[in-house]
Amino acid sequence: MLQNKKVGFLGGGAMAEALLRGILKSGLVTPSQITVNDISLSRLDYLREKYQVNISMEGKSVAASADLLFFTVKPQVIHTVLGTVAASVRQDTLVISIAAGITLATLQQALPKSPVVRVMPNTPAAVGEAMSAIALGTYANEEMGKIASAIFSSVGQVVLLPESLLDAVTGLSGSGPGYVFVMIDALADAGVRAGLSRADAILLSAQTLLGAAKMVIETGEHPAKLRDMVTSPGGTTIAGIHVLEQQGIRAAISDAVMAATNRSRELGKK
The missing domain is CATH 1.10.3730.10 (ProC C-terminal domain-like)
Known part of the structure; x- marks a missing residue:
């Protein structure tokens, strides 16, 4: 499904690490396919040493090369990150955002033609027992939904829902x-x-x-x-x-x- 695909992470925090651990353990990708970007060099060094993934301080280059791009930054900074990398994202790159409260419309406005998926996971992803709700954007097709489901199934269980229910998901799970x-x-x-x-x-x-x-x-x-x-x-x-x-x-x-x-x-x- 993701064989030979380049995977980029913008943000290397706890949830990004949980996803890294899950997709590597499940065999969906290999470490050489993954590049992580973060503002903290010490954090990147830790992820490289622990998971043997590639690292980069240049968000634009990570965005430009990725076939699958995760926005795993905090909601407070995602607008800044989008403004920095949007022009570098290819239209055929599948974009997955886990930023709470950031709507598909907001993501789609910054990435007008890109297939975008919004996911609301929870913190038990750290122990492989997350509950994640997935909502597909305008250009994200069924196959892309399956890719997102496979990824988040590697850290728990998933459910596909309309975006209108994601606030309820946030309140519950x-x-x-x-x-x-x-x-x-x-x-x-x-x-x-x-x-x-x-x-x-x-x-x-x-x-x-x-x-x-x-x-x-x-x-x-x-x-x-x-x-x-x-x-x-x-x-x-x-x-x-x-x-x-x-x-x-x-x-x-x-x-x-x-x-x-x-x-x-x-x-x-x-």
């Missing part, structure tokens, strides 16, 4: 790891309160969420059915769930997702 970290921390605090050591409580909490999530994905069962399977009449689990419902956990989570979704929409308008 983009920001979701933050909510889960709060839940793990709260569960661990409760475990310590009940007499467990901090280390044991954190492990018990994190593994419990991991296992429960894996059951949902691998069984395909509705979460409510799986919940019913562990709530014995008059048992411990239903007693705990009653307190969660009493304290409004559903409304709190729903409000958190909507707040993050609305904030994503606001940022996209700036």
Whole structure:
């Protein structure tokens, strides 16, 4: 699929490294096909030493030579980067952006004829368990969508959605790891309160969420059915769930997702 294709990264941060690790491990590309650009020479040296990829301080040259070009910079600087490299991007180069809140229209305005794909991944890409939503631009065809899906499948799971839903994705899975970290921390605090050591409580909490999530994905069962399977009449689990419902956990989570979704929409308008 990407054999003999030159792959460029504009930005060598944590998400770029996660993608590098994923696509190299999956065999989609070889290190010699990849060139990474970043403003930090020390960061580039680290990536070259660890992954044997090519590096460059010249964004224009990376953009000009790439058949597949990733924009893996922060949203705050993507306009500057686009202004610098847009004229160097070939019209047949597939461009993939992971900059949160930066719309396809904004990308397409800078790259009028280029096929553009916008992706909203989340931070568990670092451990190969990302959830990524993919939206195709005007000139990105089905085959290009498959390429993007293969790339992001190397670091987790993917779903293809219309761009209009990406703010909701940001509110749910983009920001979701933050909510889960709060839940793990709260569960661990409760475990310590009940007499467990901090280390044991954190492990018990994190593994419990991991296992429960894996059951949902691998069984395909509705979460409510799986919940019913562990709530014995008059048992411990239903007693705990009653307190969660009493304290409004559903409304709190729903409000958190909507707040993050609305904030994503606001940022996209700036």
